[in-house]
Amino acid sequence: MSADVRPIAEAEIREWIQTVNTGFLTAARVTDSDVDLRAKNGELARTQGAFDTATGRCVATFRSFAQRLTVPGGAAVPSSAVTNVTVLPTHRRQGLLTRMMAADLAAARDRGDVVSTLIAAEFPIYGRYGFGPGSHTAEWEIDVPRTGLDRHRPVPADGGRIDLVDAAEARRVGPALHERRRAMTHGTVDRSAYRWDLVTGLQEVSAQPYREKFFAVYRDADGEVAGLAAYRADDHWSDAKIPQNTVEVTDLIAVTPAAERALWHYLCSIDWVQKVRTGYRAPDDLLPRFLPDPRAARLVTCADFLWVRLLDVVRALGARTYAVPGVLVLEVSDAAGLAGGRYRLDAGTGECTRTREPADLRLDVGSLGSLYLGDESAVRLAALGLVAEERPGAVALADAVFRTARRPWCPDVF
């Protein structure tokens, strides 16, 4: 079967969304509102489709959009975020994703994007295109009675206060809070106005119907908003008429540890609630240690999350800061020919340049993507045979240079 791969036209949006829904195993029918939202919020030039040459039908989809990724030290680099990747089951393993990805990465590099990012549906898909797992995510289930928290005193002890607000108020205060957190958390990406509309129910797409939530805002002792939690609860009672509700947290944005602590305490203090599912958090989240008994928080998910593909090594490595000084010469291989070469990183000055000096380490661009945000250990990659040491001590130095005290975290799904 042959297919043409190209950006879609406006008249093809409906069929393109239907293909996304089918590829993601969602039977939802595409509505006029879905089409309008995609037309307003997607750049058609960056929205690719593959069209079967025999039938003319859209059989594969791919989209990228402009994003900002916070790197260690707090700078934000321009990223091309990849999403809505699907190939119909009838057309898989014929190279369609490979063609769409090649076109998108080349365009992103030509545009001047420093990295490309995505959240992989399955681990084995994207390594071949030069992406590496750059951050991880974790989820806990809290056994509330076991926490040891005093659930009869949910009011913050630090002079702050918590108020329940409606979705419109959450939509109003949320973006500034999210931006503050993005600037202080490497691995975080910006959240668009469109996404804010979706998570607060102001807009809805048929493939992901909105379910009502509660929103709690934390204000510190000075009255400044420093945290927001969005959550839902189910309605379970035992035969003995004992409430056994579970709270599912969909978002908890805090810009101070005090706000974070107060919101978790609040969520664990709601009458009837026996369990709290935290939603995706940082793998080194403070949460378990906020509880008098941290074992009450059982880790239920720990997996790779944000994948990073370096497109411009000089700008990428030059944008972040490093834990310790040191000079490393990296020989980076890139099968796609986009970012390969030999680079000299001076971690003391933060400068990265192309060089002809002998290499200290050899690695491929995906492994550099795994090191980039500070999550992965060079020592571990060397043990796996993914980093080769050309100068004794270079692996240990790379480990010290690249890693960060707190692990990167991307709270947003895109």
Ligand SMILES: CC(=O)SCCNC(=O)CCNC(=O)[C@H](O)C(C)(C)COP(=O)(O)OP(=O)(O)OC[C@H]1O[C@@H](n2cnc3c(N)ncnc32)[C@H](O)[C@@H]1OP(=O)(O)O
């Ligand atoms: C960022 C996001 O949107 S993540 C969402 C990804 N989409 C999904 O998971 C939806 C369901 N899956 C699909 O739609 C498709 O299988 C895709 C998009 C993952 C792959 O599309 P395809 O057109 O089949 O990929 P393509 O033919 O270009 O495959 C290239 C290579 O990757 C391999 N590959 C592709 N998908 C997978 C997979 N899921 N697991 C393991 N290997 C895979 C292929 O076997 C092939 O390897 P080969 O060259 O050694 O034969």
